[in-house]
Amino acid sequence: MSIFEYNGSALIAMVGKNCFAIASDRRLGVQLQTIATDFQRIYQIHDKLYIGLSGLATDAQTLYQRLVFRHKLYQLREERDMKPETFASLVSAILYEKRFGPYFCQPVIAGLGDEDKPFICTMDSIGAKELAKDFVVAGSASESLYGACETMFKPDMEPEELFETVSHALMSSVDRDCLSGWGGHVYVVTPTEVKETILKGRMD
Amino acid sequence: MCGKHNLLLETLASGLTMKLDTSGLESAYPVLRGVGDLDDAIQGAPAFELPNASDFDGFVKEAMAELKPAKGTTTLAFIFKEGVMVAADSRASMGAYICEWLHELANPAETSQTVKKIIEINPYMLGTMAGGAADCQFWHRNLGIKCRLHELANKRRISVTGASKLLANILYSYRGMGLSVGTMIAGWDETGPALYYVDSEGGRLKGNRFSVGSGSPYAYGVLDSGYRYDMSVEEAAELARRAIYHATYRDGASGGVASVYHVGPNGWKKLSGDDVGELHYKYYPVTPSTVEQEMAEVAGP
Numbered sequence: 001m002s003i004f005e006y007n008g009s010a011l012i013a014m015v016g017k018n019c020f021a022i023a024s025d026r027r028l029g030v031q032l033q034t035i036a037t038d039f040q041r042i043y044q045i046h047d048k049l050y051i052g053l054s055g056l057a058t059d060a061q062t063l064y065q066r067l068v069f070r071h072k073l074y075q076l077r078e079e080r081d082m083k084p085e086t087f088a089s090l091v092s093a094i095l096y097e098k099r100f101g102p103y104f105c106q107p108v109i110a111g112l113g114d115e116d117k118p119f120i121c122t123m124d125s126i127g128a129k130e131l132a133k134d135f136v137v138a139g140s141a142s143e144s145l146y147g148a149c150e151t152m153f154k155p156d157m158e159p160e161e162l163f164e165t166v167s168h169a170l171m172s173s174v175d176r177d178c179l180s181g182w183g184g185h186v187y188v189v190t191p192t193e194v195k196e197t198i199l200k201g202r203m204d
Numbered sequence: 205m206c207g208k209h210n211l212l213l214e215t216l217a218s219g220l221t222m223k224l225d226t227s228g229l230e231s232a233y234p235v236l237r238g239v240g241d242l243d244d245a246i247q248g249a250p251a252f253e254l255p256n257a258s259d260f261d262g263f264v265k266e267a268m269a270e271l272k273p274a275k276g277t278t279t280l281a282f283i284f285k286e287g288v289m290v291a292a293d294s295r296a297s298m299g300a301y302i303c304e305w306l307h308e309l310a311n312p313a314e315t316s317q318t319v320k321k322i323i324e325i326n327p328y329m330l331g332t333m334a335g336g337a338a339d340c341q342f343w344h345r346n347l348g349i350k351c352r353l354h355e356l357a358n359k360r361r362i363s364v365t366g367a368s369k370l371l372a373n374i375l376y377s378y379r380g381m382g383l384s385v386g387t388m389i390a391g392w393d394e395t396g397p398a399l400y401y402v403d404s405e406g407g408r409l410k411g412n413r414f415s416v417g418s419g420s421p422y423a424y425g426v427l428d429s430g431y432r433y434d435m436s437v438e439e440a441a442e443l444a445r446r447a448i449y450h451a452t453y454r455d456g457a458s459g460g461v462a463s464v465y466h467v468g469p470n471g472w473k474k475l476s477g478d479d480v481g482e483l484h485y486k487y488y489p490v491t492p493s494t495v496e497q498e499m500a501e502v503a504g505p
Contacts (some may be wrong), residue, residue, distance in 0.1 A: 029456060031456075032276070032455055033454060034454045034455070176461075177458035178295075178297050200485070204295070204480045
């Protein structure tokens with residue numbers, strides 16, 4: 001098992017009509033053993049920007065702390081929140097700094113940019129950005145996730161339908177992966193509200 | 205006199221003389237022989253072809269490492285007052301990918317065509333499967349054949365002791381060649397209920413409680429703390445089910461359906477096949493919690 005699959009993870013971000021959804025599984029494991037079933041992978045940077053970090057859990061936590069630090073500095077200097085596109089560039093730069101000793105993480109960034117236009121992107125562990133218009137996935141179950149999202153995605157979904165789609169795609173993919181699952185955590189973000197849901201999943 | 209050649213020994217150009225117990229591969233049609241299994245080497249049984257490699261062990265180890273048979277499973281069995289209880293999960297995994305859920309039929313009255321990890325050797329003996337699926341299936345079926353031949357030759361059923369010894373001897377002779385089998389043979393014979401653990405390293409242990417597979421530490425925890433000799437069949441079934449459920453919860457390589465079998469004086473009977481996803485919410489139902497924070501105020505655009 002590779003170092004990226006040591007803790008096990010599953011992340012999806014999907015774009016809807018003036019909204020986005022970001023979802024993760026809840027398992028933290030040490031190879032095959034399950035340690036926790038309420039592990040948080042998705043963090044809020046500001047009201048309209050979320051980042052999910054898959055891969056090695058310790059690197060995910062450290063990277064998150066560094067990013068929160070950088071964003072708070074930015075807020076103090078610029079007196080405003082960072083735009084998602086800018087934040088993605090920041091993450092990419094921080095990851096490339098460690099090019100020859102990388103963080104073993106794959107981030108998934110989702111936010112509402114100018115005029116509340118949804119923005120999602122993912123990158124590999126050394127900062128190569130992949131901007132997508134529909135969905136991005138990461139984690140040990142990523143191949144299953146790609147398949148599930150590809151079949152279930154439709155453009156311009158309303159928040160309720162988007163929630164259903166993301167939940168189904170996540171649950172069916174992690175049910176094919178030994179290392180992720182044990183529940184789901186979904187955030188659906190619109191310009192006016194954030195809905196956080198915990199999904200009941202197979203606990204095996 | 206049998207005029208059959210032993211192709212195995214002749215084609216080994218490297219000059220290795222491997223004494224494999226090929227009695228497991230005898231052909232089905234009757235062979236008239238004076239005395240029993242005296243000359244294993246001159247059986248003429250269809251044997252496995254071996255490659256002409258200079259480093260045979262290394263070659264086989266590499267080949268098996270590619271196949272990576274992981275003992276990703278949880279199986280358990282224990283003896284109690286009413287017989288033997290046998291239980292297993294149903295997940296088949298290759299590394300981290302879940303290949304298939306070996307679907308069990310929940311209705312015990314259905315035929316056991318889909319039984320995968322608990323193998324019926326004959327109507328009064330069960331074997332569990334952990335390790336390589338192909339290895340376990342083949343050698344269990346082979347064991348069933350040998351048990352039946354014993355019955356026909358001796359006009360009485362083979363004991364569990366005898367059956368487990370047959371299997372252990374075969375596995376021992378293939379030791380080091382990469383078979384991966386971790387099995388328990390459970391049955392009820394003239395001496396009462398019996399349980400043996402047999403593995404591909406050649407080990408054979410008699411005991412009252414065993415659990416095999418990557419999820420076995422978790423199953424042992426529940427099994428050992430809840431075990432009593434004088435349990436009823438329902439209590440024992442619930443203990444077995446619970447142990448498998450807890451193993452599927454903690455172990456990534458176990459999951460799917462927890463099947464429970466009981467071996468009594470009249471043979472084995474499948475008691476239940478429960479989906480562990482549903483078992484979790486049965487044991488730990490979700491209680492609706494009060495909402496802590498609800499933001500009613502909506503900020504304007």
